[in-house]
Amino acid sequence: MKKALSVAALALTAALALTACAGGPRIIVYNWGEYFDEELNAAFTKETGVKVVYRTFDTNEILYASMKSGGVAYDVIIPSDYMVGLLIEEDMLQPLDKGKLSNYGDVMEMYRDLEYDPGGRYSVPYMTGSVGIIYNTTKVTKPVESWDILWDPDYEGQIIIFDNSRDALGIALKKLGYSFNTTSENELREALAALIEQKPLLQAKMMDQIFDKLTSGAAAIGTYYAGDFIEMRKDNPDLAFVWPKEGTNVFVDAFCIPKNAKNPDGAHMYIDYMCRAESGLANVDVTGYSTPLQSVYEQLDEDWLEDGISYPEGGILQYGEVFKSLPKATRELYDRLWTDYNAAS
Amino acid sequence: MVSRRLKWLAAPYILWMGVFVVSPLVIVTFFAFTARDGGFGLDNFLQLRAFAPVFARSFYLAFLATAVCLLLGYPFAYALSRESARVQGAALLLVMLPMWMNFLLRTYAWMNILENNGLINRFLGNFGIGPLQLINTQGAVVLGMVYNYLPFMILPVFTVIQKIHASLIEAAQDLGGNARVVFARVVFPLSLPGVLSGITMVFVPSASTFIISKLLGGGKVLLLGDLIEMQFLGNAYNLHLGSAISIVMMLLVVLCMTVMNRFGDRGDVIYV
Known part of the structure; x- marks a missing residue:
């Protein structure tokens, strides 16, 4: 059902994103629905002055179709592993400038070099x-x-x-x-x-x-x-x-910056902001998914660790395979x- | 006759049609005749043979839904046309009332009713019956179509029957026609235009729906709409194949409608 709505939303997104306020720097972010603490967007704008136009999709394929149609130039997208791989293959992403991502060091070692993006050149894990x-x-x-x-x-x-x-x-x-x-x-x-x-x-x-x-x-x-x-x-x-x-x-959803992004600087700022421990904690609370950020993991409430489902001993990667x-x-x-x-x- | 000067009033609509109807059709046609690697050809159409069962199922279920709507809607519209204006107003309001609610919400409500642990099965469970398999069946999909599109049958039929002049019916009665003859030879033939537009308005959206089959068919009753959606927003991402399916579906619908309208015209010729 969400999908049906998003067919219409796809068209609207294009229209809205294009007409959204012209004043000041802004970025267009495209993320999964119900998968983010949206209050962080306002906090980000308050701190940096960069406005966030926030749009959501329901499947990787809708994201792909939207990017292919070329209606909107997104600045930050959050596809899953195999879609990151496909977008790299089709030359639709730009390599990230790690120098601008001061919090990248907080990403756990095991998520930094996965097969869909060897060496993590194009993506920063958001949730797993x-x-x-x-x-x-x-x-x-x-x-x-x-x-x-x-x-x-x-x-x-x-x-x-x-x-x-x-x-x-x-x-x-x-x-x-x-x-x-x-x-x-x-x-x-x-x-x-x-x-x-x-x-x-x-x-x-x-x-x-x-x-x-x-x-x-x-x-x-x-x-x-x-x-x-x-x-x-x-x-x-x-x-x-x-x-x-x-x-x-086992899946990893990751921040990427499309090749045709209008504001790559703003996009880097945004990704870095979301890699802060406070942002990561807020997102874990809202989504229930597992963080790849070490400092967030260390500050989690006991409840999250207890059942061994969100954070199994030794990491989730041993239980399966990434697409x-x-x-x-x-x-x-x-x-x-x-x-x-x-x-x- | 509309004076020539007023013709420009149609301009906004013609522009609208051009931008949102004609040009998309041209684009879809272009995609249908091209391959992923850019070459022109009929490859996409040749692939469609694999989907014959889906075409057959879509048209069959749409046909069933249309027949049920006609059987339910016509007698209702006919009976309503003989009621007082007040009753008519109230009844029409009730017919249209569900349409004020979101289409998806209404279909979602049916899911709760038909579910294995839904209203019907819980009720039957009190008597030790069931649970019956109601949802995720072709029957549930047809039910969803009938529920959502029934007003589109009732309204045009009612409008046309209501406009049949009473004097025509009186004349038929004066000439010795009993109730059956009056209905069969006067009322029904004169109501055919309404029936035909009702059939069109139910059949076309039923044949092309994808969300009803998804919600009430549980992904097990694949229809043309689902197939097309899979090409555009699924893993496949094959706009060319999706366009070819759309074009063939449109042609089949036009064909059905043409056949139906022929039938309608002849009816008029014989009886009027």
Whole structure:
């Protein structure tokens, strides 16, 4: 549903951003919806005098479509790992000037050199998180350890999976013991066959709505994000969260500056401001996702560390794999497989 | 006749049409006939064969929704046309009232009603029945279409029936027609223009919807609208294929409408 709105919003964004106040320096920031403490924008403007035009998107693909359409020149964007990789590949980002990012040193070592952006030349991690299986302990009584549970006929009509090709095929790949980033056509075709086999068991496939469906108890088991699980469990204490043993998707959303940014200086100031400990803490409070900033991590309330979900011992990266940008041929194969999957009755 | 001097009054609308209707069509057509790497050709259209089941499903469900709207809407509009002006005013208000609320909200409300632990299933659960699989089915999608587009059937049909002059009906009665004959040979043929615009106004948005199928079909009932959306805002990002699907869908809709209007014209010729 959010997506439907954003189709319209996409058009509006372009119009609004262009007509927004002309006086004084300003930057246009494009971030995920519900993923930021927006009061920080006002605080940033107060301190620096740079106005912030703040816009949101719901999927990496909407961000990509908006950038490709060329309607707005964003100054700061916050895509996820594989999209950062794709934007680098298509030469749509500018290298960051680390000299202007005084707080960069606070980014934890393990997030500085990930495969989608070797050496962290183009991106500064904003938040990280992971996908897991969320299930209702009153309905799912078998032990949940593996992705196989999403293929268990006992839970027919109770299962929800992600409604996009990369996540859905990715989970099938993991279940079969392959990498999320495989380019092997055979492995991907096997994953497709597994998804088609699973289809009769599904209650639905969707994105944001999974949050409500699992929290309300309309579905018993589904895939969703660790950060949101913290919120979901407050409303429904019967829910539990598991990283399947085959490994899961760990994602990193990162600040980037597009090549065509109008105010790269302002953009650097903004990114640096958001890497301060106070900003990081405010964002963790609002979003529930995990910070890659060392000083923020050290100042967190005990509650965040207790359950081991947001900040597992030894870091989240050991529980899974980060998406890489796939070669064009593989992306096109994904499209074809996803179409076949959707057309299959 | 409108005097020539007043013609310029149409200019703003013509400009609007040019910018927001004609030029997008030209752009979509251009994309449909070009490939990702820039070459001209029919490749995009040749790929469409893979989507035949989606085309069939979309048109089938839109047809069902239109038929249900007609079966529900026509008798209602007809009955309403015979009521007093006060009743008509109140009834029309009630027909239009839901449209004052956001379309998405209304569809969301249906989700809560049809959900496995929603209103209906909780009620049935009191008697030990169910839960029935109501949501995420083709039936739920058709229901969503009927609920959202029914006013678009009722309003044009009502408007046309209401304008049928009473003297025509009286004349038919004077000539010995019983109620059935009067309806079949006078009222119904004269109401056809309203029926046809009602059908158009229900069928077209039903065939192209994507959000109803997403919310009430749970991503399991893929329609043309979803398919097109996937090309523009999904992983695929294939504007060319998306444009080709859009063009073919438009052509099919135009074809359906042409066939329907032919049928309508003939009706007029025979009976009037």
